[in-house]
Amino acid sequence: MQREVMFAGFGGQGILLSGKILAEAAMAEGLEVAWIPSYGPEMRGGTAYCLVAISDQPIGSPIVRTPSHLVAMNRPSLVKFAPTIKPGGVIVINSSIIDIGSNRSDVDELRVPVTDIAKELGNVRAANIVALSAFVARSRIVGLETFKNTVDVEFAKKPDLRSINLAAVEAGISAALKDR
Amino acid sequence: MGKVLMKGNEAIAEAAVRAGCLNYFAYPITPQSEIAEYLSRRLPEVGGVFLQGESEVAVGYMIFGASGCGQRVFTSTSSPGFSLMSEAVSYITGAECPAVFVNIVRGGPGLGGILPSQADYFQAVKGGGHGDYHLLVMAPDGVQEAVEMMMMAFPLAEKYRNPVLILGDGLIGQMMEPVEFPENLRSEPTNKDDWASNGMATRNSDTPNLVKSLFLDPRALNDHNLKLKAKYERMMREDLRYEAYNADTDYQALIVSFGTMSRVCRTAIDALKRQGIEVGMIRPQTLFPFPEKAIHEAAIRPSCKVVLSIELNMGQMLEDVQRAVLGERPVHWHGNAGGDIPSPEDIMDLVKSFL
Numbered sequence: 001m002q003r004e005v006m007f008a009g010f011g012g013q014g015i016l017l018s019g020k021i022l023a024e025a026a027m028a029e030g031l032e033v034a035w036i037p038s039y040g041p042e043m044r045g046g047t048a049y050c051l052v053a054i055s056d057q058p059i060g061s062p063i064v065r066t067p068s069h070l071v072a073m074n075r076p077s078l079v080k081f082a083p084t085i086k087p088g089g090v091i092v093i094n095s096s097i098i099d100i101g102s103n104r105s106d107v108d109e110l111r112v113p114v115t116d117i118a119k120e121l122g123n124v125r126a127a128n129i130v131a132l133s134a135f136v137a138r139s140r141i142v143g144l145e146t147f148k149n150t151v152d153v154e155f156a157k158k159p160d161l162r163s164i165n166l167a168a169v170e171a172g173i174s175a176a177l178k179d180r
Numbered sequence: 181m182g183k184v185l186m187k188g189n190e191a192i193a194e195a196a197v198r199a200g201c202l203n204y205f206a207y208p209i210t211p212q213s214e215i216a217e218y219l220s221r222r223l224p225e226v227g228g229v230f231l232q233g234e235s236e237v238a239v240g241y242m243i244f245g246a247s248g249c250g251q252r253v254f255t256s257t258s259s260p261g262f263s264l265m266s267e268a269v270s271y272i273t274g275a276e277c278p279a280v281f282v283n284i285v286r287g288g289p290g291l292g293g294i295l296p297s298q299a300d301y302f303q304a305v306k307g308g309g310h311g312d313y314h315l316l317v318m319a320p321d322g323v324q325e326a327v328e329m330m331m332m333a334f335p336l337a338e339k340y341r342n343p344v345l346i347l348g349d350g351l352i353g354q355m356m357e358p359v360e361f362p363e364n365l366r367s368e369p370t371n372k373d374d375w376a377s378n379g380m381a382t383r384n385s386d387t388p389n390l391v392k393s394l395f396l397d398p399r400a401l402n403d404h405n406l407k408l409k410a411k412y413e414r415m416m417r418e419d420l421r422y423e424a425y426n427a428d429t430d431y432q433a434l435i436v437s438f439g440t441m442s443r444v445c446r447t448a449i450d451a452l453k454r455q456g457i458e459v460g461m462i463r464p465q466t467l468f469p470f471p472e473k474a475i476h477e478a479a480i481r482p483s484c485k486v487v488l489s490i491e492l493n494m495g496q497m498l499e500d501v502q503r504a505v506l507g508e509r510p511v512h513w514h515g516n517a518g519g520d521i522p523s524p525e526d527i528m529d530l531v532k533s534f535l
Contacts, residue, residue: 020185027183032358035356035357036355060444060524061521062351062355063521064523
């Protein structure tokens with residue numbers, strides 16, 4: 001079965017990296033993956049999104065109009081993509097800066113103040129990892145242990161960011177489980 | 181080495197290095213600039229030459245110069261850039277120099293847009309520049325195949341002493357997929373002492389080599405063109421590549437599609453199969469030489485009612501598909517040339533509308 005996750009927000013919020021980490025984690029579980037960015041004149045403060053397709057079969061068309069899940073880091077992203085998500089999907093909303101809901105009763109909506117949580121941890125730039133972790137904990141699209149290892153490997157190259165991102169993983173997971 | 185997650189553009193760049201190409205000259209243009217960015221870092225690590233030209237026109241002739249001196253060399257660009265290079269490509273082909281070009285196609289004409297497109301099909305397969313020539317054109321449908329075609333491109337260019345073109349699009353270039361770099365596709369540059377102007381000091385010969393495309397004698401020029409023609413016929417015999425998908429069934433419709441568009445068709449074919457509708461597909465991997473015999477034979481299968489040429493342009497490969505089918509079945513085009521890729525559902529609806 002193929003599932004797709006849309007990550008969307010402002011340029012600079014780490015959207016593309018969130019998607020890449022999820023794709024790496026799925027690959028580590030032996031699944032087929034494709035990561036597709038929005039590309040072109042994207043810049044800090046502009047819009048950015050990427051789609052990650054994960055499947056147990058070779059991926060035919062990675063381009064879908066109705067993704068399975070959404071991680072919305074800002075309000076325009078939620079407004080744009082929430083109506084397209086397949087019924088039963090998970091929608092993670094960055095409630096620190098989004099004051100509306102998905103307006104969907106057929107999805108699993110998870111509101112997490114990821115920007116505030118990242119600020120409390122000491123670096124607002126870890127908000128993407130909080131959101132991704134909350135999403136993974138809620139959807140279980142990949143195993144939590146695989147996911148944690150993947151984040152660890154990703155930030156092994158950047159030792160000054162490693163501990164805060166590992167803390168962001170734990171904070172995101174507990175936020176997702178607390179809400180349930 | 182296991183699989184790594186890589187962007188198509190970066191994987192193409194790495195594949196060239198692993199294929200033994202240490203010279204890359206280019207001018208940046210979206211959606212393939214990551215190839216240049218990657219090689220600006222990577223080539224110095226392996227003692228190669230990275231050079232950003234002042235324009236695509238200049239880059240085309242830098243490629244001609246390096247190739248004429250016997251070096252493995254490649255460049256990458258996107259549609260308007262390839263137009264600018266096309267004069268040099270004609271000279272390179274006329275002078276029978278091997279070189280590899282990558283065109284990560286964007287929408288056109290003119291500046292067009294940067295989203296996935298196959299609008300340069302005619303330019304790629306019918307020559308592109310002036311004169312009577314063809315490139316060997318390969319079109320990957322994903323990052324892994326882009327790597328493999330890139331690694332095959334250099335020995336093929338040297339086998340034919342003719343440029344090879346890899347035709348991709350923004351999806352192939354920008355998408356990340358797991359890839360591996362097959363060891364068996366590594367190759368060493370061939371010895372070019374018999375034709376390249378690579379310096380007489382290194383050769384045991386008193387005869388200078390001359391690399392040229394000028395033949396003022398009419399018989400000599402005709403003979404030269406006959407020699408080129410024989411090469412293109414040999415490509416058809418020896419290096420034609422295509423994939424037949426779901427083609428051993430009693431399909432009612434045959435799709436011909438390549439590259440990114442063929443991935444969508446593959447998903448549609450699988451979904452239609454689950455609904456009890458069989459559809460076959462011929463996916464050309466080489467666009468020149470074109471698998472016309474395979475398409476003809478697949479089209480005249482008794483169960484097949486219609487042939488669909490599905491492409492990200494306004495119907496260019498359609499003409500080659502019609503030429504292959506030779507009127508034995510109706511041939512229809514479907515596509516989009518704005519950057520929106522038709523969905524599998526669109527293709528399913530299209531197929532059903534003909535059955």
